[in-house]
Amino acid sequence: QVQLVQSGSELKKPGASVKVSCKTSAYTFTHYAMNWVRQAPGQGLEWVGWINTNTGNPTYAQGFTGRFVLSLDTSVSTAYLQISSLEAEDTAVYYCARITAVAYAFDIWGQGTMVTVSS
Amino acid sequence: QSALTQPPSASGSPGQSVTISCTGTSSDVGNYNYVSWYQQHPGKAPKLIIYEVRKRPSGVPDRFSGSKSGNTASLTVSGLQAEDEADYYCSSYGGSNNLLFGGGTKLTVL
Numbered sequence: 001q002v003q004l005v006q007s008g009s010e011l012k013k014p015g016a017s018v019k020v021s022c023k024t025s026a027y028t029f030t031h032y033a034m035n036w037v038r039q040a041p042g043q044g045l046e047w048v049g050w051i052n053t054n055t056g057n058p059t060y061a062q063g064f065t066g067r068f069v070l071s072l073d074t075s076v077s078t079a080y081l082q083i084s085s086l087e088a089e090d091t092a093v094y095y096c097a098r099i100t101a102v103a104y105a106f107d108i109w110g111q112g113t114m115v116t117v118s119s
Numbered sequence: 120q121s122a123l124t125q126p127p128s129a130s131g132s133p134g135q136s137v138t139i140s141c142t143g144t145s146s147d148v149g150n151y152n153y154v155s156w157y158q159q160h161p162g163k164a165p166k167l168i169i170y171e172v173r174k175r176p177s178g179v180p181d182r183f184s185g186s187k188s189g190n191t192a193s194l195t196v197s198g199l200q201a202e203d204e205a206d207y208y209c210s211s212y213g214g215s216n217n218l219l220f221g222g223g224t225k226l227t228v229l
Binding site: 035037044045046047050059061095097100103104105106107109110111112 | 122151153155157159164165166167170171174176206208210212216217218219220221222223
């Protein structure tokens with residue numbers, strides 16, 4: 001069945017970088033845009049942005065420009081989220097989520113990757 | 120763009136109905152029929168339960184229904200069951216390739 005499988009938990013020091021992967025299976029990767037969503041501990045969902053899997057063109061939500069970079073490797077049907085200059089406030093679960101083109105709905109989600117930033 | 124506004128909590132007894140609101144603006148909820156709702160149980164990834172305001176994905180019980188009036192969308196859960204206790208989030212397309220989430224509503228089944 002359609003799956004998004006994310007990389008494992010990360011523990012990083014402030015100022016470091018992290019790259020989270022989201023490997024897809026059982027569907028045509030380029031037929032759906034890929035989104036990233038952040039959920040800080042005990043908090044709600046925040047849309048980070050999405051990437052067009054045909055063109056590789058990313059769109060970032062306000063507050064997620066500069067240190068957040070979305071990328072792809074279409075040869076292995078995988079999307080990536082890289083965060084640089086990590087801050088304690090970046091501590092959160094990060095989800096990848098496939099979006100339906102016509103309904104703007106996140107129909108399939110990854111299991112989430114916990115990124116902890118601590119000295 | 121600001122997040123959509125949801126009540127922080129809602130509750131109901133088994134068998135009852137409960138409605139959760141999601142208020143946006145004329146630039147997002149009021150301008151597009153691209154409102155979706157997600158259910159999230161503790162420690163789990165969100166699950167899509169309503170899309171395009173009122174459509175249900177395959178496998179979602181018809182106890183879940185959605186509607187919209189003006190800048191406010193609503194999710195109604197009828198015939199409450201214990202397993203409906205979860206956090207619920209709305210989302211809307213906001214134009215210019217942007218998406219918004221609501222702050223989330225914790226639904227308690229009494």
